[in-house]
Amino acid sequence: YTQEDPVKIALVHGLSGSPLEAYSKQTTNGFNLGLEYATKGTMEIKGRKIEVIEKDTQFKPDVARSVLAEAYGDDEALIAVGGTSSGVTTAMLPIAQEYEKILLVEPAVADSLTGPDSNRYVFKTSRNSSMDTQAQALALSPDENLFVATLAQDYAFGRDGISSFKRALEGTGATLVAEEYVPQQTTDFTATIERLFNALKDKEGRKVIYIYVAGIDAMTPLASADPARYGIELSTGGNILPAMASYKQVPGMEGSIYYYYEAPKNEINDWLVKAHQEKFGSPPDFFTAGGMAAALAIVKALETAEDWDTETLISTMEGMSWETPKGTMTFRPEDHQALQSMYHFKIKVDDNVAWAIPELVREIKPEEMDIPIGRNNQE
Amino acid sequence: MSVATSSHSGTSERRVPAGRLAVYAIALAIGLCLAFAPFLFTDVRAQEVAARICIFIVLVASYDLLIGYTGIVSFAHTMFFGLGAYGTAMVLKAWGPGWDAIIVGGAVGVAAAFVLAVLIGLLSLRVKAIFFAMVTLAAASVMLVLASQLSDFTGGEDGFTYQVPRLFSPAMKLFEDADGKVARLFGVALNGKVAAYYFVFLSSLVLFLVMLRIVASPMGTVLEAVRENEMRAEAIGYRVVAYRTAIFCIAAVIAALAGVVRAVWLKYVGPEVALSFGIMIDILLMVVIGGMGTIYGAVIGVVVMSLAQFYLKDLMEVAAGATSGIPLLPDLLNPDRWLLWLGVLFILLVYFFPAGIAGTLMKKGSH
Amino acid sequence: MNATLERFGGVYLIPVFLAIVAFAMIGSPSTWVTLTAAGLAMGMMIFLMASGLSLVFGLMDVLNFGHSAFVTFGAFIAATVLAAMASWLSADSAVLNMIALAAAIGAATAFGAVAGWFFERVIVKPVYKDHLRQILITMGALIVAEQLILAIWGGVPIAVARPAFLSGSIIIGDVAIETYRIFALLLGLAVFVVLYYALNRTRIGLLIRAGVENREMVESLGFRIDRLFIGVFMAGSALAAMGGAMWAGYQSLITPALGQELLILVFIVVIIGGLGSIEGSLLGAILVGLLTNYVAFLFPKLSLASNMLLMMVVLLWRPYGLKPAVKG
Amino acid sequence: MTPSLRTENLTIRFGGHVAVNGVTCAFRAGELTVIVGPNGAGKTTWFNLVSGQLRPSEGKVFKGDREISGLSPSARAKAGIGRAFQLTNLFPKLSVLENVRLAVQARRGDGPRIFTRAASLTRLRDEAQGYLESARLADVAGYPASALPHGDQRKLEVAMLIAMQPDVFMFDEPTAGMSVDEAPVILDLIASIKKDTSRTILLVEHKMDVVRALADRIVVLHNGELVADGKPDEVMALPQVREIYLGVGADEEEAA
Amino acid sequence: MSGAILRLDDVHTDIAQYHILHGISMNVPEGGVHVLLGRNGAGKTTTLRTVMGLWRARKGAVVFRHHDITAMPTPDIARLGIAYVPENMGIFGGLTVEENMRLASTSGRFDDDRLGRVFALFPAMEKFWTKQAFALSGGQKQMLAISRAIIERRELILIDEPTKGLAPAIIRNMITAFREIAEETTILLVEQNFLFARSLGRGVAVIDDGRIVHSGGMAELAGDEALQTRLLSLSLAEHQ
């Protein structure tokens, strides 16, 4: 590299072909804002211009592999960030190894991305499913008095989530009375609701149905079946803002969330909220924060590292802590997963706000959670 | 039409019209490009695209045997493709990289495809075409659900990655030069990547030639006869159900073999690359754009669609930039909306060139 | 035996039979009532969409994959209108609620009709009688329509507000029936009656079928077949959009994939019911609705496959569906 | 000598309507039988029962000594029963030559061969070409069948039947709708088949001049039943036949 | 000409790129049966289709009574009281005989009297009233096509080769029937069966290669074998 050459960072995301493309937009916005914040608007690191190149995976794993390879091989990107869905990202992992370059995973969530089939070139700033479910378990303040039934979709994401949720309940005295799995595209919950109610209604104590689904609304049918008549509460994790509108039906509901713009109290988040409002006329959402965290991690790594050789970067990033809109994150040396805070919330309804507001109860610190280590990159 | 003196007619039948020649020429040119792809296109993406084109040519041509030649509308073609790919991938993952794994896994996948095809064919190729389409759609979606639910074996939605024999890994040196570094030919490193590509290319070529042979054989015409007039074909002595089932199985086996090749090349398998309905739509688009009932159409359709999928966006980006002053246009030309334009193009094509590119060309210069 | 069954309703007895078997297996009457009511209402909503498809596919022999795009458009338009009238929707007055809901459903239906007109003229007209090209061209239209939806509404799931008077459930003892489903049931019944009358008590149904077979001859008998076809297409798409609008309120979180996800279900219903008959579609829809609910309660593992299995069984038993209007 | 084709009590009902009713009848090689009868008498239906498009409600069909009632149409074609259709029934998008070639190929059992040398295809084509020439269709060999005018399509229909070289030829109104100057070609073709005495020919025809010119024997069907069978002159002279078929001297209501 | 119910004036019709009718001019007088003769491919069917508006005349005029129907949509032409029995019969196979008939009557209801006459003419129609039309025999389909045309009182009926595939007995019946119908309606008949044509026709026109090559009274043509040979390339009397 000569001094004049810009440093290239590739954003490898799904930009067309799936409803998830909206998530990619959020990530991209967050990422760009992150670079702006970290470089104080200069878009330069160590005097080198940063060039962000965007690649569209079209949500197809094979396309993702070739555009990632292209980013590394032809465009000579130093680091790539992506992808949007776990499947596409899984397919991308070996490419990083093949080209011996860093892939920073954001915003795909699956635990397996830092699992045994991953490799040491992969870092991950996004949360993983274990964090979601463990924080959720903690937000329920489990004890002997607690009876929980779960509702999840019948595929790897749902089943893994519930088993990690179960692990978090172990030893707390709480009882899991039923696990219901529904097909991924379920539209009629009546039968499942009957089963859940039947399982819980005769229990003495606090009765909670934990909803762990993606892409479908199980809240509305559950809420309208009036669980309160059996003294049953609903609980679920937070979601992106548009999806939180349906939470208005369950004021007072408690759960945990990955990011809500009013929750973290720190300087970076304040800047993000303000800048996002100015630029896009709306508060930042879930994946905006993630995108920004990824950018901040990259800038910090590039600034600290002596040279930008991949090996140097890996050793710099292993164990690195940096500031993000969600507070401090740390790349765990073993599996390169970024450990981070989650937020315990309680739903408040305000008619002037389009969505239900997840009011902060408390921050759940990374130390409180026991996130399984996926693989050991040190070996 | 006068009954004139022409004992040696049929010459008109044997003279190859200009349009047909053009199609052969295009297909040959594409074949040559693919044959030398690693040396012609040195950028990474082009190689991925070339390999994908090879595999899809086989997949689409085998689908053309069904839809174009025999008039069978099936939505289960990716299912067979997926069986081949998953079979190979699962055994590769379980046994570790090795040829034995590829052969055994591939054989298992192909056999499963064959058995399923026989069952579906015998059970439902008697019913009306539209119902057959629905049955295959149902079968394909059941398979998709199975793949997603048996995630311990299939990796579920996310799929899984695995290793392939060392011969195909980029670190493999096919030939070494004096210094023990990888030898180069025309500046291209002769590494495992090149070997993998030629594995893909040659397997695809063989399968493609097999299909060309099939359609030029007596059976090929019988298939067309079945498509044109089932009842009459039966009346002159062809067992329609048997022929339908046979071609359905042949197409399924070829699709599964394409899946095997795909699994070896990609080192990853998941619903999105081997099983999803999206691939089925791609196949349909390709077969129509190329021209149904021509086999060569598959070559052209796959190339056109793949180039659009990989490069149309770049073009639109340029176009959007160039028109940025004009209102509305840049929005519509937004690269993220490339599928919109592909869809519009597709409709126009079906509308104005129902025979597809190859079909339209072939008609030209016949009469 | 067969004749007696036929006299007491023939294939219409199947849902009754299904309900009785389910009652025996479920045991709890309250659960059974809840499930049955839910299943009927679900069936009615599917019927709305299926009837549109059945009209177009069964009578006009047009296999319209774009049907799902009308469903999706209907859902999103209704959601938009509902969002715009949010204050009326949450108002305490049932009348205001009602107006907002009617406006949403009306807007979706009207859009469906107009889009159907456009679709018939531009997309389908050139490919009547050519199934393969129909599949392909409507598939292309589906891609375009989905992209338009993405361009207009973005890819984020959109939450849909339910009118206040239709949210919640009616609870009698342990039986809970969502109010919204009761509304859907009524609307579905109304549509059924209108369609049934139009197709069986007037010559419209005959004309459509005749027109599909031989357009020129129908014209030579003095009928304006092109207007009729447009009309049918508009009605079919309007019903699809209406179904979509109802579905939006029911599902409450909608994505652009909604239509496609429903399409297979709708196809199954039409095929089970038999082509071209409105009674068949209703029967198929109710069967699917009931079966889904019963199976999901009794054998949750099977719930995905249950409809596919139902379709296979029906096709093996009656290759043309339970109540086909057109044979051969 | 065993008859080449025999039907025994052949019956088919559609709902309550009996379209063919207990027809027992035998045909010898070298004989051309014309089947006549008013519209709806069951002639085409009887053909369908013999060639396998329909399955009988009762009764049997024999080809020589072999019962063929249970066989599929394709199996019957292989067994030597060939027919042409009342309404033209071709492979419209395939060329005229290929239409005929398919028939030749089916007879030779070359259908299922996936890999075959080009030379053997050429043989099939040459043979097909021969049939086209005899039907005076050689000029249009390369045209798709759908592009032919009505008369040529009827000729092609017959050429395909001849290419099948069946033992039993069944023609269903081969000259319907053909103009007076076209029809002779077909009649000549039929006459030339008749020269080969190993063949059995069945012909449904309404035109009396054709019947008189070709028939060795006439069979009369009425309301699905066989009502007369014998030498042309004798049969046509029967009052009953004149009544139901020609409507001569008959109460007109009876005619259909 | 005041008596003409239908008048074609130098009508040219193209089908796709082919020029088929090269200036047909003829008058069909009110009442009776008028026959259009000509060999295969002469343009008879095309003439009838042009009248119905199923093909469009590129040049010239078609006038029915005082309506210029050259460019009128087909349904409107039909509603003027013109019925058409096409060459391929145009049966709706998926519909029953009754439904086929119901579509042919303007009001959707039947006049019992007329229905009785149809049944008397074609008893098969009554017998198979509720049968799906695809299951009818070839001749029965032809009968249904004609029944549809006469179930209502029409001004003009265009019939294309009605005797094709019909047994002689039915043809005899039909002669009587057409005579009866022709008392209230004008019939324009295209026919190859000269015997049939001769016993019905009042006037006759012969088409060849898209042009009228002869027109006049039927008796005149029937009596002149030389003319027949010249116009129709063989003696029709010999045939049949």
Ligand SMILES: Nc1ncnc2c1ncn2[C@@H]1O[C@H](COP(=O)(O)OP(=O)(O)OP(=O)(O)O)[C@@H](O)[C@H]1O
């Ligand atoms: N598939 C069917 N379903 C019900 N009835 C049928 C079917 N096929 C034929 N028929 C009836 O059987 C009778 C015999 O018909 P068929 O076609 O054999 O007559 P045909 O002798 O060939 O008459 P034509 O000379 O008019 O062709 C008719 O009354 C017809 O309506």
Ligand SMILES: Nc1ncnc2c1ncn2[C@@H]1O[C@H](COP(=O)(O)OP(=O)(O)OP(=O)(O)O)[C@@H](O)[C@H]1O
């Ligand atoms: N759809 C068409 N496309 C091209 N040419 C056509 C078409 N229809 C008819 N023709 C041609 O138009 C000419 C006149 O045809 P038409 O059907 O009017 O003849 P016709 O006198 O009715 O003959 P026939 O006695 O065989 O019924 C013929 O040469 C025919 O080939």
Ligand SMILES: [Mg+2]
């Ligand atoms: Mg017949």
Ligand SMILES: [Mg+2]
């Ligand atoms: Mg004609």
